Amino acid sequence: MRILHSSDWHLGQHFMGKTRQAEHQAFTTWLIEQCAAHAVDALIIAGDIFDTGAPPSYARELYNEFIVALRATGTQLVVLGGNHDSVAMLGESRSLLTHLNTRVIPSVTRDLNEQLLVLQDRAGNPAAVLCAIPFIRPRDVMSSQAGQSAQDKQLSLQEAIHDHYQQLYSLAEQRRDELGGALPIIATGHLTTVGASASESVREIYVGALEAFPTSAFPPAAYIALGHIHRPQKVGGLEHIRYSGSPIPLSFDEAKQSKEVLLVEFHGRALHSIQALAVPRSQALVSVRGNLEELQSAITSAAEQGTPEQTVWLEVCVSGDDYLSDLQSRIQAMTEGLPVEVLRIRRERGMAKASLQGSAKETLDELSTDEVFAQRLSSETLEADLQQRLQGLYRQVVSELQEGDE
Structure with missing residues (x-):
């Protein structure tokens, strides 16, 4: 069998x-x-x-x-x-x-x-x-x-x-x-x-x-x-x-x-x-990370997997320079003329510094639903049992929404 x-x-x-x-x-x-x-x-x-x-x-x-x-x-x-x-x-x-x-x-x-x-x-x-x-x-x-x-x-x-x-x-x-x-x-x-x-x-x-x-x-x-x-x-x-x-x-x-x-x-x-x-890979997905200087070579290297007809889907994780407000335009300049499509730009910071109102001004497009909840929760000073209870309530809401989609 x-x-x-x-x-x-x-x-x-x-x-x-x-x-x-x-x-x-x-x-x-x-x-x-x-x-x-x-x-x-x-x-x-x-x-x-x-x-x-x-x-x-x-x-x-x-x-x-x-x-x-x-x-x-x-x-x-x-x-x-x-x-x-x-x-x-x-x-x-x-x-x-x-x-x-x-x-x-x-x-x-x-x-x-x-x-x-x-x-x-x-x-x-x-x-x-x-x-x-x-x-x-x-x-x-x-x-x-x-x-x-x-x-x-x-x-x-x-x-x-x-x-x-x-x-x-x-x-x-x-x-x-x-x-x-x-x-x-x-x-x-x-x-x-x-x-x-x-x-x-x-x-x-x-x-x-x-x-x-x-x-x-x-x-x-x-x-x-x-x-x-x-x-x-x-x-x-x-x-x-x-x-x-x-x-x-x-x-x-x-x-x-x-x-x-x-x-x-x-x-x-x-x-x-x-x-x-x-399973053969038919679409290249690549995640690159580093500061702006390091990202240029990483993006160029990732582009070698793509062609004009079959571009590489790219995630760019920025560290060190993640405070800059014009990251998107800088990354766009790096990818000009290369067979890549940037699908997501992420700013890398420790969870202790993460905040929905942080100086990097992350957008919701950069975060998953779970990340939004985790960052909002981390901004509060709460007892461990209360944090656990809130996490449980959050999970219950997500469960009910998923079941509602069915």
């Missing part, structure tokens, strides 16, 4: 005024080629197929075109809903897509058997049992109780998610025994685990939300295919629990990462091998 593990495509992402359509098109074309070349039995996308709950029409078209093209390779597809995905939108085509060898699990189901899938090999024989677990929203697995503290809610949610995994895994063991007992059990998930290394493009799952799920709470599946964290990595150093990461860099701090999908092979019940397939 051979699967490909991918996640966090974020189709339709609007990146600082730029569309990622061409990059996603190049990736999906390449991925179909890999499924054919490696005779992949099943492709698992572990959440966040789309960037928002209401993606642009070209993103939906790309999704549908990919499913149709993949069918010709003989590879079956499993799509799990992520925290960015709309449950309703993913679910609306679910029945239709079953006729194209695709199964979609938008959210946790009342009947756990609907999340238990038997994956077949290319000959049509049962080859693996899949615990298909999408992003778990608190309301999917628990009821709100009056008077619970934030810590109590965290513990209750962690226990509820643990129970969901264990119940589904028990069903998977029963199903495996019914099928002869020689099949591997695979599980999925879309969540943050303890110790996972994230990036600035990861909009966290705020709760009521679970901050991090311990690896010890996962069932003993042969392989656990995770999504939500964009940096590919093993979890807790364990070979069989993996984040595949996003296939394209979704923020500048991911620009130097090697993006990949994971080719996972099983022999009988056991995990046999995992091979990382590097």
Whole structure:
């Protein structure tokens, strides 16, 4: 049995005024080629197929075109809903897509058997049992109780998610025994685990939300295919629990990462091998930093990756001279005639000096929502418990807004 593990495509992402359509098109074309070349039995996308709950029409078209093209390779597809995905939108085509060898699990189901899938090999024989677990929203697995503290809610949610995994895994063991007992059990998930290394493009799952799920709470599946964290990595150093990461860099701090999908092979019940397939980069993203003198050479060096037809997308982080008010015009002069596009200019200062009213006059375009909140909070002198409470309230508001987008 051979699967490909991918996640966090974020189709339709609007990146600082730029569309990622061409990059996603190049990736999906390449991925179909890999499924054919490696005779992949099943492709698992572990959440966040789309960037928002209401993606642009070209993103939906790309999704549908990919499913149709993949069918010709003989590879079956499993799509799990992520925290960015709309449950309703993913679910609306679910029945239709079953006729194209695709199964979609938008959210946790009342009947756990609907999340238990038997994956077949290319000959049509049962080859693996899949615990298909999408992003778990608190309301999917628990009821709100009056008077619970934030810590109590965290513990209750962690226990509820643990129970969901264990119940589904028990069903998977029963199903495996019914099928002869020689099949591997695979599980999925879309969540943050303890110790996972994230990036600035990861909009966290705020709760009521679970901050991090311990690896010890996962069932003993042969392989656990995770999504939500964009940096590919093993979890807790364990070979069989993996984040595949996003296939394209979704923020500048991911620009130097090697993006990949994971080719996972099983022999009988056991995990046999995992091979990382590097995703080709179709759009150069470069982040340069330094004072104005250092930036000139750094920008010139970055421009070597671009052409007039395919420019480099550039982030410029200014240190030392970040107090200047005419940074934008100075950077523009440095890039004149070079095949680069400056998408963001950032002034680098220590958080202790950071202030929304600072002398550098940062604009909102230079800051993420989390950075605005963090800087505003740092400007106040507050007790630690009050700061923690405000951070919790902020996370709750973000969570409610994200759920409202769905």
